[in-house]
Amino acid sequence: MSAQTAQWQDVAPLLQVRELSKFYAPGKGCGDIDFDLYPGEVLGIVGESGSGKSTLLNVLSARLAPDAGQVIYQSEQFGELDLYACDEAQRRVLMRSEWGIVHQHARDGLRMNVSAGANIGERLMAVGERHYGNIRERAQAWLEAVEIDSSRIDDRPSQFSGGMQQRLQIARNLVTHPQLIFMDEPTGGLDVSVQAKLLDMLRGLVAELGLSVIIVTHDLAVARLLAHRLMVMRRGQVVESGLTDQVLDDPQHPYTQLLVSSILQN
Numbered sequence: 001m002s003a004q005t006a007q008w009q010d011v012a013p014l015l016q017v018r019e020l021s022k023f024y025a026p027g028k029g030c031g032d033i034d035f036d037l038y039p040g041e042v043l044g045i046v047g048e049s050g051s052g053k054s055t056l057l058n059v060l061s062a063r064l065a066p067d068a069g070q071v072i073y074q075s076e077q078f079g080e081l082d083l084y085a086c087d088e089a090q091r092r093v094l095m096r097s098e099w100g101i102v103h104q105h106a107r108d109g110l111r112m113n114v115s116a117g118a119n120i121g122e123r124l125m126a127v128g129e130r131h132y133g134n135i136r137e138r139a140q141a142w143l144e145a146v147e148i149d150s151s152r153i154d155d156r157p158s159q160f161s162g163g164m165q166q167r168l169q170i171a172r173n174l175v176t177h178p179q180l181i182f183m184d185e186p187t188g189g190l191d192v193s194v195q196a197k198l199l200d201m202l203r204g205l206v207a208e209l210g211l212s213v214i215i216v217t218h219d220l221a222v223a224r225l226l227a228h229r230l231m232v233m234r235r236g237q238v239v240e241s242g243l244t245d246q247v248l249d250d251p252q253h254p255y256t257q258l259l260v261s262s263i264l265q266n
């Protein structure tokens with residue numbers, strides 16, 4: 001067992017997922033999902049298109065009710081919460097404070113026609129910050145943290161490149177110091193060099209802030225770089241899970257072997 005795994009298992013899980021299922025039709029969705037996510041851990045969910053990754057992410061992040069099963073979350077504000085037995089109001093509080101969601105398409109996670117500063121400030125205002133000077137100062141600091149020149153604070157995201165939009169989305173999410181981030185193909189659709197820069201930044205921020213992350217990707221290079229642990233999905237089921245290096249270097253399930261040999265990628 002690695003030192004990092006031992007450390008995770010000494011503390012309570014942040015998320016406990018038990019027998020979770022959501023199917024639209026047989027084989028379409030996700031089923032029998034069981035895992036624990038520990039503070040500071042990055043879990044990658046990989047699999048080919050249509051394997052149920054996004055469905056699972058949506059159920060885990062309280063955006064899509066499951067058919068069966070439980071998601072227990074250790075909230076800073078509310079203590080242990082059963083996500084689908086608690087109040088809608090509590091889920092909304094989690095979404096705007098303790099959680100972040102980074103979408104594949106920046107337009108799903110940003111307001112494209114308000115300024116970059118307002119995109120970040122809006123999240124701060126949602127958790128009660130009212131002081132204009134503080135909001136602007138923190139927005140500037142976060143723009144710099146994601147390597148966007150703070151002189152761009154009054155520009156709209158629609159004036160930014162794809163990579164900058166993703167970095168702004170990350171800043172908007174991180175400004176409230178969330179403990180759990182959900183990411184759905186955060187580098188999808190970007191040029192390879194832009195992807196590399198974004199991944200490097202994400203890796204740095206995740207380590208520096210001790211974030212817990214669940215990241216969906218079909219790109220095993222992204223999974224290798226960011227995730228400590230992987231779950232491999234096929235037709236809505238987890239066929240293999242384990243430490244990232246083990247799964248990618250010594251895949252046990254024939255499907256994972258195909259995936260790793262890149263026959264199923266793209």
Ligand SMILES: Nc1ncnc2c1ncn2[C@@H]1O[C@H](COP(=O)(O)OP(=O)(O)OP(=O)(O)O)[C@@H](O)[C@H]1O
Nearest residue numbers: 024028029047048049050051052053054055056218
């Ligand atoms: N709202 C919906 N209604 C009906 N079927 C759906 C719905 N959303 C997804 N599906 C189906 O469920 C299956 C799993 O989709 P999902 O988006 O979770 O897969 P995925 O692994 O994230 O794929 P991709 O990488 O292409 O996004 C697919 O067959 C999809 O067509």
